[in-house]
Amino acid sequence: MPIRYPPIPSSEITEQNLYLQRRKFIRNSALGISSAMLPEIGTAARLHAAYSRYSTTEVATGYKEVTSYNNYYEFGTDKSDPADYAPSLKTRPWTISISGEVNRPRVWDIDALINTFPLEERIYRMRCVEGWSMVIPWLGFPLASLIHQAEPTGKAKYVEFTTLYDPAQMPGQRRAVLDWPYVEGLRMDEAMHSLTLLAVGLYGETLPNQNGAPVRLVVPWKYGFKSAKAIVRIRFTDQQPLTAWARSVPSEYGFYSNVNPAVDHPRWSQAKERRIGEFFKRNTLPFNGYAEQVAGLYRGMDLRKYF
Amino acid sequence: MALNDPVTRLKILVFLLAGFPLAWLVVLAINSQLGANPVEFITHFTGTWTLVGLMLTLTVTPLRQLTGYAHLLRIRRMLGLFTFFYASLHFITYIWLDQFFDLHAIIKDVYKRPFITVGFIAYLLLIPLAVTSSNAMIRRLSAKRWQSLHRLVYVIAILGVIHYWWLVKKDIRQPLIYAGILTILLGWRVIRRQRAFYKSR
Numbered sequence: 307m308p309i310r311y312p313p314i315p316s317s318e319i320t321e322q323n324l325y326l327q328r329r330k331f332i333r334n335s336a337l338g339i340s341s342a343m344l345p346e347i348g349t350a351a352r353l354h355a356a357y358s359r360y361s362t363t364e365v366a367t368g369y370k371e372v373t374s375y376n377n378y379y380e381f382g383t384d385k386s387d388p389a390d391y392a393p394s395l396k397t398r399p400w401t402i403s404i405s406g407e408v409n410r411p412r413v414w415d416i417d418a419l420i421n422t423f424p425l426e427e428r429i430y431r432m433r434c435v436e437g438w439s440m441v442i443p444w445l446g447f448p449l450a451s452l453i454h455q456a457e458p459t460g461k462a463k464y465v466e467f468t469t470l471y472d473p474a475q476m477p478g479q480r481r482a483v484l485d486w487p488y489v490e491g492l493r494m495d496e497a498m499h500s501l502t503l504l505a506v507g508l509y510g511e512t513l514p515n516q517n518g519a520p521v522r523l524v525v526p527w528k529y530g531f532k533s534a535k536a537i538v539r540i541r542f543t544d545q546q547p548l549t550a551w552a553r554s555v556p557s558e559y560g561f562y563s564n565v566n567p568a569v570d571h572p573r574w575s576q577a578k579e580r581r582i583g584e585f586f587k588r589n590t591l592p593f594n595g596y597a598e599q600v601a602g603l604y605r606g607m608d609l610r611k612y613f
Numbered sequence: 614m615a616l617n618d619p620v621t622r623l624k625i626l627v628f629l630l631a632g633f634p635l636a637w638l639v640v641l642a643i644n645s646q647l648g649a650n651p652v653e654f655i656t657h658f659t660g661t662w663t664l665v666g667l668m669l670t671l672t673v674t675p676l677r678q679l680t681g682y683a684h685l686l687r688i689r690r691m692l693g694l695f696t697f698f699y700a701s702l703h704f705i706t707y708i709w710l711d712q713f714f715d716l717h718a719i720i721k722d723v724y725k726r727p728f729i730t731v732g733f734i735a736y737l738l739l740i741p742l743a744v745t746s747s748n749a750m751i752r753r754l755s756a757k758r759w760q761s762l763h764r765l766v767y768v769i770a771i772l773g774v775i776h777y778w779w780l781v782k783k784d785i786r787q788p789l790i791y792a793g794i795l796t797i798l799l800g801w802r803v804i805r806r807q808r809a810f811y812k813s814r
Contacts, residue, residue, distance in 0.1 A: 374648075375650060383784035587713070
């Protein structure tokens with residue numbers, strides 16, 4: 307599906323659940339109780355962001371669904387665990403170290419990072435490897451901006467992302483469900499791609515903790531688990547990183563993990579997906595609908611082998 | 614079937630308890646409490662209660678042997694049928710809500726995915742047990758043949774636990790609990806039989 311240029315920001319887009327109740331909304335507005343129907347927004351600070359031509363015009367998944375149905379094993383394996391246990395995570399002070407094959411390694415303070423790079427709003431499709439999907443209005447900046455700043459050396463072939471390891475704050479890490487800390491990785495050209503985002507917010511505000519605060523990766527053409535949350539380290543390497551799920555179950559999860567309806571997960575089909583909020587399943591698109599932008603990265607590669 | 618008969622009371626109590634999960638599900642659905650992914654919620658809910666039903670049905674005989682309360686046997690059929698009922702809801706949820714009668718996708722799923730294959734076989738095996746649950750059918754089959762047929766429930770329970778185990782992505786704590794309970798329930802039977810065998814020699 308080609309990316310269209312939305313004339314309006316997501317803050318102006320009516321949430322799906324409100325849209326579906328628009329008659330009730332109008333009726334209630336007339337009664338002066340419309341504020342009771344507004345989506346519940348937490349205490350997060352508002353962020354200012356420019357609109358992006360990379361945003362989809364599809365209806366965004368409701369704020370409540372985006373923030374209450376999460377896979378974030380650091381807080382537990384149930385979808386509701388992150389919303390239950392992540393809010394107490396301390397996201398300040400927070401630093402992200404840039405290391406490895408770069409000329410300018412440094413330790414970024416999270417607020418310096420947010421203030422240095424201009425934020426954009428990117429409304430992206432998100433497809434989970436489990437067969438469900440959402441449309442999420444992220445706020446962030448292209449990872450490429452940060453990479454340029456770090457000046458990778460000629461030996462930098464891959465980028466490795468590491469999530470915070472802190473069992474005291476992350477109860478899910480007290481059990482060896484995965485080999486903690488969570489590690490993800492991208493090939494250099496994937497990391498430099500203009501769609502690849504470092505997100506610090508969603509729905510116009512700072513990221514809720516359950517969505518990966520204070521900073522997370524968003525790679526919209528890959529399954530959701532590739533997008534590491536609560537990042538503390540970004541390391542440039544000449545070796546392909548051993549990523550958390552691929553290390554844990556190599557027969558089921560590969561390094562690339564591009565959304566691909568033609569290559570099934572060994573235990574379930576990837577041909578279709580259920581968009582959260584919709585009843586009927588829809589067909590999953592190659593590269594999650596971003597084939598036009600990213601298919602070229604994988605030209606000549608056997609995507610069955612490099613799943 | 615007088616209400617003051619303790620067995621009748623027990624049966625009514627078990628009937629109400631066994632129907633409670635469905636009532637609970639309906640209340641949650643009416644109040645839009647099924648979460649962001651209602652189809653997944655209903656699938657997991659009905660699947661969980663099928664497994665619980667299987668475990669409870671298999672608990673009746675050991676419990677009767679331990680307590681000597683023979684009337685317990687009279688709630689076993691009801692528990693078994695409720696298990697079949699929740700299994701059917703689980704099956705219908707998959708066929709209807711999840712796949713929306715996409716026969717091609719369903720056949721592919723059953724054929725290609727071990728956890729669905731196993732679940733599907735377990736459900737198919739439950740059908741003859743449900744069909745032959747009436748007194749008339751027990752008489753028609755003869756008690757002996759009926760009993761051998763209904764030993765299938767051991768296989769079904771094992772398949773049910775495997776179905777759950779293979780579905781889980783990484784965190785196998787819950788399937789492990791069911792596997793543990795089932796091991797105790799089936800182990801009890803094996804040990805009793807062995808003891809009876811050695812005594813008879």
